[in-house]
Amino acid sequence: MTNKHERLASPMPDVAANGLIDRRALLGRGILFVGAVGTGVGTSLNCAAAEPLAVDPWSMIPGVPIPAYGVPAKYEGKVIRTLTNPNNEPRTSQARTPHHLLDGTITPNGLHFVVARTGFPDIDPSKHRLAIHGLVKQPLVFDLEALARYPKVTRINFVECGGNSAQLYSKDPVQANVQAIHGLLSCSEWTGVRLSTLLDEAGIDPKAKWLLAEGADGPSMNRSIPIAKALDDAMIALYQNGERINPAQGYPMRLLVPGYEGNMNVKWLHRIKLIEEPVMAINETMQYTYQVSGPKIWQFFFPMEVKSFVTHPSPGLTLKGPGFYEISGLAYSGNGRIAKVVVSADGGKTWGQAALDAPVLSKALTRFRMPWRWDGQPVVLQSRAWDEAGNVQPTRADMFVERGEPRGNAGMGHMNVITSWAIDNKGEVKHVYG
Amino acid sequence: MSTGERLAVLIPLVLALGGAVTAMAADQPGLGKPVSEADLALWDMSIGPDGKGLPPGSGTPTQGAVIFAQKCEACHGKDGVGGTNAALANAPGKSDRTMALYVPNATTIFDFTRRAMPWPQPKTLANDEVYALTAYILARNKIIGENDVMNAETLPQVAMPNRNAFVSRYPEKH
Numbered sequence: 001m002t003n004k005h006e007r008l009a010s011p012m013p014d015v016a017a018n019g020l021i022d023r024r025a026l027l028g029r030g031i032l033f034v035g036a037v038g039t040g041v042g043t044s045l046n047c048a049a050a051e052p053l054a055v056d057p058w059s060m061i062p063g064v065p066i067p068a069y070g071v072p073a074k075y076e077g078k079v080i081r082t083l084t085n086p087n088n089e090p091r092t093s094q095a096r097t098p099h100h101l102l103d104g105t106i107t108p109n110g111l112h113f114v115v116a117r118t119g120f121p122d123i124d125p126s127k128h129r130l131a132i133h134g135l136v137k138q139p140l141v142f143d144l145e146a147l148a149r150y151p152k153v154t155r156i157n158f159v160e161c162g163g164n165s166a167q168l169y170s171k172d173p174v175q176a177n178v179q180a181i182h183g184l185l186s187c188s189e190w191t192g193v194r195l196s197t198l199l200d201e202a203g204i205d206p207k208a209k210w211l212l213a214e215g216a217d218g219p220s221m222n223r224s225i226p227i228a229k230a231l232d233d234a235m236i237a238l239y240q241n242g243e244r245i246n247p248a249q250g251y252p253m254r255l256l257v258p259g260y261e262g263n264m265n266v267k268w269l270h271r272i273k274l275i276e277e278p279v280m281a282i283n284e285t286m287q288y289t290y291q292v293s294g295p296k297i298w299q300f301f302f303p304m305e306v307k308s309f310v311t312h313p314s315p316g317l318t319l320k321g322p323g324f325y326e327i328s329g330l331a332y333s334g335n336g337r338i339a340k341v342v343v344s345a346d347g348g349k350t351w352g353q354a355a356l357d358a359p360v361l362s363k364a365l366t367r368f369r370m371p372w373r374w375d376g377q378p379v380v381l382q383s384r385a386w387d388e389a390g391n392v393q394p395t396r397a398d399m400f401v402e403r404g405e406p407r408g409n410a411g412m413g414h415m416n417v418i419t420s421w422a423i424d425n426k427g428e429v430k431h432v433y434g
Numbered sequence: 435m436s437t438g439e440r441l442a443v444l445i446p447l448v449l450a451l452g453g454a455v456t457a458m459a460a461d462q463p464g465l466g467k468p469v470s471e472a473d474l475a476l477w478d479m480s481i482g483p484d485g486k487g488l489p490p491g492s493g494t495p496t497q498g499a500v501i502f503a504q505k506c507e508a509c510h511g512k513d514g515v516g517g518t519n520a521a522l523a524n525a526p527g528k529s530d531r532t533m534a535l536y537v538p539n540a541t542t543i544f545d546f547t548r549r550a551m552p553w554p555q556p557k558t559l560a561n562d563e564v565y566a567l568t569a570y571i572l573a574r575n576k577i578i579g580e581n582d583v584m585n586a587e588t589l590p591q592v593a594m595p596n597r598n599a600f601v602s603r604y605p606e607k608h
Contacts, residue, residue, distance in 0.1 A: 133471060138466075147465075200462075202466065218550070219556055220550060226605070277482065279480050279482055279545070281542065282550075285536070289600065
């Protein structure tokens with residue numbers, strides 16, 4: 001155990017090239033500011049002295065009335081989703097989460113990503129019904145009032161579109177920010193009824209190996225889901241981050257199949273039919289299948305595999321000169337907890353282990369952090385994650401050995417390769433292939 | 435509360451709810467309302483790749499062409515080509531991935547069309563119209579002949595070009 005004086009006098013060593021600092025520097029002991037300690041004039045390595053502080057106008061008047069439902073500060077108007085179909089034309093709509101403008105791991109409900117075949121249906125919750133039928137002893141119908149009386153569970157899980165990060169299939173690096181590339185990913189605290197509870201009540205016929213989950217939306221989006229997953233950790237989710245599920249997330253109820261591709265987490269859920277074999281729905285044949293070498297088409301590729309990316313800095317977040325920065329980002333796996341994240345500032349030649357914010361939860365976003373002293377020279381930032389099942393996030397070379405170069409518009413999913421951000425000597429961040 | 439007291443409370447409750455919940459364990463809510471498959475018929479529109487669930491009715495590519503021009507062309511283009519939305523056929527000389535060339539079962543086209551199309555008025559097509567449109571799309575992709583009739587017997591038998599291309603990744607290896 002060192003005393004305070006010794007710690008201050010001994011900055012943490014770099015753990016990898018281009019200024020990556022040992023993650024223990026994040027423990028809040030002030031060790032990085034050795035140059036400022038004891039000088040008494042408020043100057044540090046890079047910063048000019050602060051101006052004298054005046055009393056601010058908002059400190060001299062009463063505040064604004066408290067609204068019945070709070071919204072973010074008016075200065076945060078740029079923290080919004082990007083929309084691909086704002087006028088709800090007859091095609092799929094996508095809304096992407098601005099991960100470069102958020103921190104932590106929970107996505108605010110209004111910023112959760114959306115992929116919808118039309119807009120969201122305006123469902124009257126008092127008239128909504130959930131039917132469970134097919135290979136069961138007794139078909140049953142539930143309303144919201146009944147479901148409210150069932151034992152519930154709360155869990156934090158990410159949901160990621162199977163097509164998230166598809167831009168990384170491009171032959172040349174797409175010039176886009178983290179929202180455009182990785183924004184079909186969000187994470188919430190979900191509360192609801194275990195699906196197994198309701199299936200037990202209906203009585204599962206042993207012949208049932210799959211179930212069909214269907215929404216009450218106009219296109220009646222539907223997917224086949226293995227019974228094994230339904231009995232493992234699937235939930236009829238009623239609440240999202242403590243309040244009723246957002247309309248675009250499936251109000252009044254959605255299926256949650258943690259770790260499985262987003263499309264299977266059927267929104268506006270109104271019917272579950274137990275069946276022997278998959279129905280080969282449009283969303284499990286035409287969409288969410290992946291053309292690979294062979295040529296073959298992968299189908300029923302469910303878990304979103306281990307992935308990470310740096311959110312800070314990232315394109316659009318220009319560095320303001322050399323000095324200390326925290327590199328941070330998100331890591332997750334549909335196969336369990338994140339075990340380790342490493343960060344590189346030299347395009348993958350040397351790596352340092354990142355700190356993980358606790359708690360590290362299964363099938364949930366994990367925030368990683370790495371202290372960094374930028375010397376103002378060009379660097380390439382990368383992150384790479386491992387999950388507790390031993391899976392490692394692939395390099396681009398690894399991925400294309402297995403999958404073959406993508407052809408046409410097929411094969412554009414389950415993309416989890418390492419993301420690279422190049423920073424030039426002006427501090428501007430660009431997407432590159434490392 | 436003793437077991438006897440709990441039963442005294444539960445038995446009238448169970449009786450009040452009718453026979454359906456009598457099989458439920460006393461520590462389970464048992465609040466699902468029994469329903470018959472017949473009462474779910476309007477909702478139960480899923481169709482298996484073997485044709486299970488296909489309704490009565492039939493249609494031909496020629497009949498489908500007329501309906502397509504009225505209800506589909508605005509988004510999918512004339513003859514299913516060059517529209518603002520997904521092309522359903524290839525222009526001469528092209529071999530892009532269309533729904534009919536890609537999906538492994540013809541039943542999927544019927545199922546999707548019936549539940550989701552046309553985009554502004556889903557679930558308004560009559561079953562004969564859905565058979566006819568499915569036949570039209572299959573014929574436009576040269577998968578069936580111009581005079582072939584699609585119905586509950588013939589549709590599941592259609593030899594789709596990609597029927598052997600799909601490989602299941604489930605159950606997954608961790």
